[in-house]
Amino acid sequence: MPNDIVYLDHAATTPLDDRVLEAMLLHLSGATLRGNPSSLHAPGAAARETVEEARAAVARLVNAEPGEVLFTASGTEADNLAVMGLAAAQPGKRHVVISAVEHPAVTKAAEHLEATGYEVTRVGVGSDGIIDLSGFAEALRPDTAVAAVMWANNEVGVVQPVEELAGLCHEAGIPFHVDAVQAAGRLPIDVSRVPVSTLALSAHKLYGPQGVGALYVREGAELEPVIVGGGQEKGLRSGTENVAGIAGFGAAVRLAHDDLEERRRHEEALRDAVISGATSLPGVRLNGHPQERLSNNVHLSVEGIEAESLVLYLDALGYAVGSGSACASSTIGHKASPVLLAMGRTENEAFSAVRISVGKDTSEEEVEGFLHAFTTAVTQLREVSTFTLAES
Amino acid sequence: MPNDIVYLDHAATTPLDDRVLEAMLLHLSGATLRGNPSSLHAPGAAARETVEEARAAVARLVNAEPGEVLFTASGTEADNLAVMGLAAAQPGKRHVVISAVEHPAVTKAAEHLEATGYEVTRVGVGSDGIIDLSGFAEALRPDTAVAAVMWANNEVGVVQPVEELAGLCHEAGIPFHVDAVQAAGRLPIDVSRVPVSTLALSAHKLYGPQGVGALYVREGAELEPVIVGGGQEKGLRSGTENVAGIAGFGAAVRLAHDDLEERRRHEEALRDAVISGATSLPGVRLNGHPQERLSNNVHLSVEGIEAESLVLYLDALGYAVGSGSACASSTIGHKASPVLLAMGRTENEAFSAVRISVGKDTSEEEVEGFLHAFTTAVTQLREVSTFTLAES
Amino acid sequence: MAERYNPQVIEHLVRPRNVGELEAPSGLGESGDNACGDVARFAVAIEENRLLEVRYKVYGCVACIAAGSALSELARDRHLLEAARVSRDDLVDALGGPLPEGKEHALTLVLDALHKAFEDHWNKKAGTMLVDDYARGADNDG
Amino acid sequence: MAERYNPQVIEHLVRPRNVGELEAPSGLGESGDNACGDVARFAVAIEENRLLEVRYKVYGCVACIAAGSALSELARDRHLLEAARVSRDDLVDALGGPLPEGKEHALTLVLDALHKAFEDHWNKKAGTMLVDDYARGADNDG
Numbered sequence A, B: 001m002p003n004d005i006v007y008l009d010h011a012a013t014t015p016l017d018d019r020v021l022e023a024m025l026l027h028l029s030g031a032t033l034r035g036n037p038s039s040l041h042a043p044g045a046a047a048r049e050t051v052e053e054a055r056a057a058v059a060r061l062v063n064a065e066p067g068e069v070l071f072t073a074s075g076t077e078a079d080n081l082a083v084m085g086l087a088a089a090q091p092g093k094r095h096v097v098i099s100a101v102e103h104p105a106v107t108k109a110a111e112h113l114e115a116t117g118y119e120v121t122r123v124g125v126g127s128d129g130i131i132d133l134s135g136f137a138e139a140l141r142p143d144t145a146v147a148a149v150m151w152a153n154n155e156v157g158v159v160q161p162v163e164e165l166a167g168l169c170h171e172a173g174i175p176f177h178v179d180a181v182q183a184a185g186r187l188p189i190d191v192s193r194v195p196v197s198t199l200a201l202s203a204h205k206l207y208g209p210q211g212v213g214a215l216y217v218r219e220g221a222e223l224e225p226v227i228v229g230g231g232q233e234k235g236l237r238s239g240t241e242n243v244a245g246i247a248g249f250g251a252a253v254r255l256a257h258d259d260l261e262e263r264r265r266h267e268e269a270l271r272d273a274v275i276s277g278a279t280s281l282p283g284v285r286l287n288g289h290p291q292e293r294l295s296n297n298v299h300l301s302v303e304g305i306e307a308e309s310l311v312l313y314l315d316a317l318g319y320a321v322g323s324g325s326a327c328a329s330s331t332i333g334h335k336a337s338p339v340l341l342a343m344g345r346t347e348n349e350a351f352s353a354v355r356i357s358v359g360k361d362t363s364e365e366e367v368e369g370f371l372h373a374f375t376t377a378v379t380q381l382r383e384v385s386t387f388t389l390a391e392s
Numbered sequence C, D: 001m002a003e004r005y006n007p008q009v010i011e012h013l014v015r016p017r018n019v020g021e022l023e024a025p026s027g028l029g030e031s032g033d034n035a036c037g038d039v040a041r042f043a044v045a046i047e048e049n050r051l052l053e054v055r056y057k058v059y060g061c062v063a064c065i066a067a068g069s070a071l072s073e074l075a076r077d078r079h080l081l082e083a084a085r086v087s088r089d090d091l092v093d094a095l096g097g098p099l100p101e102g103k104e105h106a107l108t109l110v111l112d113a114l115h116k117a118f119e120d121h122w123n124k125k126a127g128t129m130l131v132d133d134y135a136r137g138a139d140n141d142g
Ligand SMILES: Cc1ncc(COP(=O)(O)O)c(C=O)c1O
Pocket: A073, A074, A075, A076, A077, A079, A103, A105, A150, A152, A153, A154, A179, A180, A181, A182, A202, A203, A204, A211, A212, A213, A327, B238, B239, B240
């Protein structure tokens, strides 16, 4: 396990904060007796309280009531539950609207509905990655069961105008789901101002544990469960709770809430340093809107180089960055990111995309070192490449 | 958090083994850099290896190949995936067979299918809790998409003849799912001998973390996913993996595999001491087959006393035991356990059921102390009770 | 909404007050349904409109046992009119605060049983006069 | 099946051997498809049936770059017949073992490009005689 590597892939996952680990250890360590939250006895009650404290913390992050928060085992599951669950709760309506740049957790859920007879409208984005607002408005229909657009994109980091989108859905009486997995902890989220029906979160994107997600479900929104069984989480998500993980999530969102502004300022400065340093090389181009983007995301297409080579070259030099979307990158085969294609990029541009995402603990020195390594890697790999750089 | 409580509810959840925590800390603690298993770089590869090592360990516990093991976020999710996923993979067949004593993770999955047009046959059990074998054989039909019977029951601890049941399904060419959540770590499980299609496990029942499950899927068995997205776990269960939890599961099954016989002997002696001590009180009766039962399970009906009172009385005396099934016990309302009703018990007998489940670290002294406390609690609560004990 | 029982409830469970029966009760009251659920039974000894003794038994959940115990304490050694006016709120206070969701029926169960015991006593004594007294007393309530 | 690249692959990625082009190559070979995917290009300098120099370029995944580099090392400074017989297995050995699943195409890609460079050379030289030689040599293989 490399301890000396500089981690610049916070969009894929974040390191666990020490204070989060501490909160988890309260439930995990042998010094305390942990129960099943469903049990009547004292250890069960203690586990239940741990879960409820975390629920209150997550609710506070998005300005909701604790009773409006459900825990899941991932952002993916939260997205699935929202898209499938909102649709299932309105069996008469058979139309779904999503953006063309959603995470696979949403696109695959929509495809799943499509396979069972739903019609799915995919609203396009501009070359900057921002959704076509009037296209979205036109896509909404009386038989639309659910619409879903992400708050911020996991690949290019583009932030969508969710407040407008939510408003349009609200007026039309259409349940609106927002995937806020990348946005949470980086942008202020206030469900009292943005009329979403559901909103997905994931702990491991904000220094919490992997394998813990949450779904905000507005009081009154109707939802059918995806996972059924013992009736945990008000029957909307059965299965014995990951109590330690949930405790960690609670600690992580508490920190995210308190440090939001500070983190944003810190990350933006580093992000901008990476952008200006990297794009000063010829044939290196920033993907996604330059301003409407996450505080920590830099997404680059590097002419003449395939992303995998660049990622592993940088890895060999001690820098961990992402290639396109982490979720797809280790799967077999060679598929251009649908997000970049939707933005009008060519396949080659998509294949050459790398994502550098800084974090709250990334330092200026690390960014400087990275820019050196990046220049070396790009230069060296271009020497190998059959590709000749266009005059810039 | 009560540290001095004697924990006798291992069927609900088990304490985390220290060695399991150690394995989790390798991924959780700040000393190492954890990645997303889908990422190409070194931290990602390290996370991937952690998951694969655990997969191999789980495979070994049931004598399968690593490629036949999928990780989920609970036993519940594993059961859902099996029942819904096997059914969905054979869209032509619209009939499901389960036993009348399945865990809600299976019964609710079957009800979910029922709501979408499937026919569900529920095969009864004898007063000892053991499934009606010929009833099961008769229930199987050419259009049966999936049959599911648990290896061992979570309430009464009865062990089912899964080898015969699997054989019947195998002959008939019907996918057979076994919920081995309670059995794993207590009984030897060998999928090379028992022709199941799928088999569900849960980490927190064998001293691993809560919120981690696994599904064995026999090579060649066809299954559709329930959670879709980034394509993790061969596309059968998407969502960023709970790497630390999975690592803990791996460590837990390694211990369970190595210590199986020792644990069984230890637990059986304690179990039998509880049974003979408790049933020596008048009006206290053992539920479930006396021999064909889990090594750690004692399930009692106590005339004249409601389970909740007994559980909380014992809790006040420092002993944590279960009431019926933990999953249902904290939910609102007052419902008799369907398992006990299926075994022909009256509602009052069902309401008066408590479950004492010992563990690998339970001591003889603890059991002795428990029997004292149990006698006190039963005697005291019967004084309050309007109920008059029948002459025994 | 309380997620679990207050310590006061558990205290009443483990050390219930005034459990049992009376040899020659002035009144007996029972509420609930023995077949499927909770039952509470109160026996009272009344002298000169004073509740000298009260004994109860319950078959049911923790809340029922504790509520019976708390009620017996609140009612005992009081004038009948005061005893009859012990309210759900008084019980909740005595039990350290609200009961967990779904457990509030316990309050009704034990109050019903006690009131029935009073009725039984009044019926035996042809207690119409007393009921009149009671109605007058109730005027003073808020 | 390997889950990730062997260190040998990464070593070739970071320090690829024989990268580049030749001023006056004896033969040039290219394989793959520039439009959508990987491309490998080999240039060879041959004298008296000896592969004096080899240079390569690749656009593609890590496996392609490393396989090109490893192949150039294995082939260079050898008799043409030996160089032409460098096999997928030889490459796998040089790269420290099997490539990750889905990456085996890299071996074909670079071997194709090198073989095409040889063909190019033979075509230029009307190398039929040489091919006969090769066939005879191949009889000695197992
Ligand atoms: C925007 C977005 N949605 C959903 C997910 C899925 O969340 P998880 O990784 O917890 O499955 C991710 C992360 O991969 C994401 O970035």
